[in-house]
Amino acid sequence: MTYIAKPKFHHPGLKKNELGYTHRDYEGKISTLCAGCGHDSITASIIEACYELSIEPHRVAKISGIGCSSKTPDYFLGNSHGFNSVHGRMPSVLTGANLANRDLIYLGVSGDGDSASIGFGQFAHSIRRAVNMTYIVENNGVYGLTKGQFSATADRGSKSKKGVTNTDNAIDLVAIALQLGATFVARSFSGDKTQLVPLIAAAIRHKGASFIDVISPCIAFNNHAGSTKSFDYVREHNDAVNRLDVLVGRDPISVDYAPGTVQVVEQHDGSRLALRKLDADYDPHDRLGAMTFLQKHAAKGQIVTGLLYVDPEAEDLHTHLDTVETPLNTLDEQALCPGSAVLDKINASLR
């Protein structure tokens, strides 16, 4: 990870969003990942989603663990605070940050090693606790920074670059997230930005635990024949159940949709998700159905993508803890310290 400054000049006619920010205002430093890395496409999608949602760039906290994916928060939202924390521990750091200030947007970026192996427990528990966050796993099935060892999401039977066959069963983080009660669950592919950008935008607008598993081929160590996380393999086996448009504010629902093919989901914050069904029978409000659907398709070697589950009435950890609306990090002595008179009473009760 080398520090490379990006030149600040840009085309004067660059489009601006509602807040007057250009696309460039959502960028970060120049990526130091390998040329063609799937993660860079995810970075670009995050930038795009934040630009389109007209988010104030500094009101996002980007938190990651360790690994190639966890380096990426340096490459987007340069005016946001970022935290490249400890391997597998992004979820706990993010949970704490979220408790301290409920008003920021929390973007957790992790990888398959970070979330399915060393941090599997933290991944699970942050989902269970319904932390209001967008949790993105940049899933390439391999340890990139340490040069090509299998990760826990590598499919059984898939081959490593060195020709070793993986004999362990794979962890499907989407299936786990569904089981643990995530209220927004999606899977996408770094090679399909048109699918990914609206999913990220919808996840950010979702109040609750949003999880997106993004298959993101590792160009250096997992893009060969025999890999089930290569660009070619994922393109061939991608089974998208729906396509999504995120409608914020008074955006009208596009007239392009053929009648009966669109399902509109209104989220808690007023944003609307227009889902174009690709699979007529798929119901993104049916958690159990989603789990079965996933398993059936996985058995056939298909990678199901799209918005797989959403609960628009989701609650989050702050709701469960019934915390005050004011961010805890802004409370002062007045609000927090019971004072000497109360202490005198406490003393009296201890005699």
Next chain:
Amino acid sequence: MSVQSPISSVNDFVVRFANVNGSGSASANELFARSILRHGVPVSPRNIFPSNIQGLPTWYEVRVTEDGHLGARGAVDMMVAMNPQTWDKDVASIQPGGYLFYDSTKPMPTSKFREDITVIGVPLTAITNSTYTDPRQRQLFKNIIYLGALCALLDLDPKLVEQLIGEQYKGKEKLLSSNVHALHLGRDWALQNLKCPIGLRVKKSDKVGDRIFIEGNSAAALGAVYGGATVCAWYPITPSSSVAEAFTSHCKKYRHDPETGKAKYAIVQGEDELASIGIVIGASWNGARAFTATSGPGISLMTEFIGLSYFAEIPAVIMNIQRAGPSTGMPTRTQQCDVIACAYASHGDTKHVLLFPEDPAEAFEFAAAAFDLAERLQTTIFLMLDLDIGMNHRLCRPLKWDDAKQYDRGKVMTAEMLEEGRDFGRYLDVDGDGIPYRTYPGTHPTKGSYFTRGTSRDRYARYSEEGAVYADNMQRLVRKFETAQDMVPRPLQANAAKPTKYGVLYFGSTSPAMDEAIGILEARGHQLDRMRIRAFPFHSSVASFIADHDFVYVVEQNRDAQLRQLIVNENGIDPVRLVPILHYDGTPITARFIANAIGDHQDHLKVTPLRKAVT
């Protein structure tokens, strides 16, 4: 066996209750201790309990001490033997001339007793069973009945005990009257059938004053409330769990918005200690005051994050309620065994601030201060309690709070400061104290953001693997640690009545035993200056204290003389000058132990010179 006259002592004796855990004895025993306090006589009670919920032996020891010696004394004057399982050991542990109180419902063979003690049998089961039919009631009231009998035997004023029961069951009339009834059942039986009082007696006094009776864990949790902690993340582990539980109950009382009823705090029971410290680090990074409470094994698990806190400079407060290690060790026994583990926690070159409270009052003060220190120094602060302070009620001075006090939020650059054009370098030492400025996430649209990382970086938080840049940062961290030396609680020194060449260093829960030991040693003709260390990094007065004496004893409750090692290492002291006095069997250190160990060493020093012996 020689004829032993029964021990006779007023307001100075030890009663030990041998019970089975889960039998509801704890509240009756605590009531006993509190009753004596109400007589104006100090007590120092201790729980000696197994790592188990029901069925194993548990003891509760009450030292009655007019002189106010709050350390453990050792030896038992009266045993309330309610556990057949430990009978033999319990009977054997009574001092010659002591008393054995037992349930005489079932006859016991004479071989089960001793001739040199006074045996007091009360048919507790018989009395209980003839009064109560419900099995749970029988069990609970049996405890109150023995308390009643002890009232008569030790000459306690039943009115004071009734008063306490009244306070405990305020508004629960039925429970109140049935407890008072049980108390009198026991007391009346003893008065009618036994010679009351015995040689051990409680006489009203005025030695308690305005002191309060509180557990260290509860006091530390209250310190966190007063110190402005808003986020607590924890994982259950003995003997620290009651910190988080007390914090929860204090917050429920004092931290809800009066209008909305909403919580001005967030408490999360983590899935493990890694998550707990991760949540603390995340919350502190984001500007909230956050803490966790744990014990040795938890510290081991947290060390990677502790290194991050040190290196990325993120505040954190960790309350370590120490127990005997290593590994699972003796989870319900006390030690001061994590001094080194905490002082140098994590890989690479690290050093951390440790605070050593001596009792609940200091636990309260230091807990509150820990949050100021953590934010001022932007690093982890350890509050080092132990089981002896944490899980026992201790008589201590009342807790105090100055309403004029403002929290020290440390060096935080605000949006206004950034607007003014202040140079923000996250790791830039602008004031020469090694402490840089930080910004909270979300402060300013274009200024003041930075990328926090555990990897090395330059003064402006930009990633760098340059050797000079790395070394510059590491040296600044040393400077910061030197700054900490003058911010942490200073050592307290007390000199002997006469000038002496010998000194003693000690810390934490050793304090009451040490104070008492000084008196015993003086009586034996040994004069000692003493210094109680209250924090690491050590203040310069520690080195001068050692320099001023020929020998300095270092009294601690671990095997490896960890504080001594730390002093030698950090101050470059010749180890020969520091004599270790070590107690580490899991029981609290006693004055007798300290006085014997130091006294023996002192006696050896007084060897008659060889030349004189010859002539």
